[in-house]
Amino acid sequence: MKKSLIGLLTVIMAALVLTGCSNNSSAADKTLNVGILQIVPHGSLDAARKGFKEELNKEIKQHDKSIKVKYNYQNAQGDQSNLNSMAQQLTQKKNDLILGIATPSAQALAKKTKTTPIVVTAVTNLKSAGLVKDDRKPNTNVTGTKDLGPVDKQVKLLTTLTKSDKPIGVLYNSSEENSVLQIKKVKTYAKNHNLKLNIVSVTSTNDVASALSSMSGKVSGIYIPTDNLMASSMKTVGKKAKEAKLPVVTGSIEMAEDGGTATYGINYNDLGKQTAKMAYKILIDKKKPQDMPVETSHTLRLYVNKDNAKALGINPDKIQKP
Known part of the structure; x- marks a missing residue:
C-alpha cells in the first residue's frame, strides 16, 4: 500500500513538473523579439521608429493582450563599423523580426541574414539598394516601405x-x-x-x-x-x-x-506606423516578406x-x- 502511494505521488509530481515546463514554454512563446537598427539619430528616422513601435504595440495588444513585444534597439550614430557590428549582433540573436531604418541599416542587415524576416522603412528605393528583386514580389527576406516623396x-x-x-x-x-x-x-x-x-x-x-x-x-x-x-x-x-x-x-x-x-x-511617424502593419502580418499572420509587395506612403501632407x-x-x- 505504501509503495503504491509513493508511486502515485511520484507520478503526480512528474505531471506537475511537466505541466510547469509546459506553462513556462507557453509564457516564453508569448514574447515577440523585435530588433531595430538605425543608422543615425535625427527627427525623421526617430519619428519612423516611434511610429513603428507605437503601432505594432497597438496591433499586438488588440490581437492578444498577453503577447509582449521586446525591442532590441541599436543606433550606429552614423558610423559604418558600428552599423556592421550591430547588424551582426541583431541577426545572431533569435529575433522574430528586425526593422532596418534607412538604406545603410537595411543593407547591413540584409548582408548578415537571408532567413530572419526584415522589414525596412525610410529607404528610397529597395530594388536599387539590392534589398529586393522586385517591388511587387521581393523574393528575398526583406520588404517594407519606401520614403521617396514627390x-x-x-x-x-x-x-x-x-x-x-x-x-x-x-x-x-x-x-x-x-x-x-x-x-x-x-x-x-x-x-x-x-x-x-x-x-x-x-x-x-x-x-x-x-x-x-x-x-x-x-x-x-x-x-x-x-x-x-x-x-x-x-x-x-x-x-x-x-x-x-x-x-x-x-x-x-x-x-x-x-x-x-x-x-x-511624407510624415515619417505615419510611415513607421504603416511599416508596423506589415510587421504585424509577418509576426501574427505568418506572411512571408518574399511575397509582400513594397509599399509607398499612404499619405502626403x-x-x-x-x-x-x-x-x-x-x-x-x-x-x-x-
Whole structure:
C-alpha cells in the first residue's frame, strides 16, 4: 500500500513538473523579439521608429493582450563599423523580426541574414539598394516601405516661394544612394521646366555651413531631399538660410520642422506606423516578406514652418499645396 502511494505521488509530481515546463514554454512563446537598427539619430528616422513601435504595440495588444513585444534597439550614430557590428549582433540573436531604418541599416542587415524576416522603412528605393528583386514580389527576406516623396512637386513648391530669377540651390550628401536618386529627379524636373540649378554636395556635417555660405547671394532658394546627413544638419541649415533670407523646401516634414520653410511630403511617424502593419502580418499572420509587395506612403501632407516663413517675409497662409 505504501509503495503504491509513493508511486502515485511520484507520478503526480512528474505531471506537475511537466505541466510547469509546459506553462513556462507557453509564457516564453508569448514574447515577440523585435530588433531595430538605425543608422543615425535625427527627427525623421526617430519619428519612423516611434511610429513603428507605437503601432505594432497597438496591433499586438488588440490581437492578444498577453503577447509582449521586446525591442532590441541599436543606433550606429552614423558610423559604418558600428552599423556592421550591430547588424551582426541583431541577426545572431533569435529575433522574430528586425526593422532596418534607412538604406545603410537595411543593407547591413540584409548582408548578415537571408532567413530572419526584415522589414525596412525610410529607404528610397529597395530594388536599387539590392534589398529586393522586385517591388511587387521581393523574393528575398526583406520588404517594407519606401520614403521617396514627390520630388517634382517639392521643387515646384520652392519656385512659388522664391523672389528672384537666380538658380535654385540644391544641397545633398553625394555618399547616400537615396539622395543621388532624388537629385536625378530634380535635374529631370529642372530640364523639363527650364529651371537653372546650383547643386552642391557635402559628405560631412562639418561641410554644411560652408556649403550654405557659398550659395548665399547666388541662389533664390534651397531644395534638400530626404537625406540622413542633411536631416542631422537642419538646425544649421535653418540658421544660415534665414540669415541669407533663403526659403528652404525639404524632402520630409520633420526636416522642415527642424529648419526648413515648407514641404509637401511624407510624415515619417505615419510611415513607421504603416511599416508596423506589415510587421504585424509577418509576426501574427505568418506572411512571408518574399511575397509582400513594397509599399509607398499612404499619405502626403503640406507642412509650413510658420516661424521660418515669417522670418523670411513670407505669409505662411499664402503657401499652397503644389
